Amino acid sequence: GENVEQHPSTLSVQEGDSAVIKCTYSDSASNYFPWYKQELGKRPQLIIDIRSNVGEKKDQRIAVTLNKTAKHFSLHITETQPEDSAVYFCAASKDYGQNFVFGPGTRLSVLP
């Protein structure tokens, strides 16, 4: 089955710097890759996603890149702010969004 790895497990950056979180997946049939942000004690919230027919997607300070050949995708956050501090989960799925497999998560801390 699908296996999703995520690195780093923890990441601390200074406010204003960029943060990059990388995920790899094992199943070449996976075609949908969402990123979720989970603040302490709250539900995961979808922040950005990318489909296998696209190499890059950007939404304001957040961008995601996908390399299908290498089977990895990355989340990029620019101009980080303290409110970006949270746990970020990547996920992969085939069948257009069913049967998600989540990565282990990255705890991002943005230091003021």
Added chain:
Amino acid sequence: GAVVSQHPSWVICKSGTSVKIECRSLDFQATTMFWYRQFPKQSLMLMATSNEGSKATYEQGVEKDKFLINHASLTLSTLTVTSAHPEDSSFYICSADPSGVYYGYTFGSGTRLTVV
């Protein structure tokens, strides 16, 4: 926007009792809902896929008789933890897809279960 409501948000129960968790899609119909379990500082693990009007599909290693799932309507799925034990203590989260085309799942607020 699409809202998935989950209740209760937290519950404490005694070992051996059963606990029911509800997951409702408030402004859309969901033929499929998903139940996840999240241990402290860990990722979300899919437990089962809840299908309206039919039996749930459980992931390998998840006990069907332990975690009863009922999806009786297009807006409600329930997870019942039967004969709960301390090891069942966890954060349970449901999710559903408001678009119906499987993108952008919305999660419920989660239920923190503590079994004492």
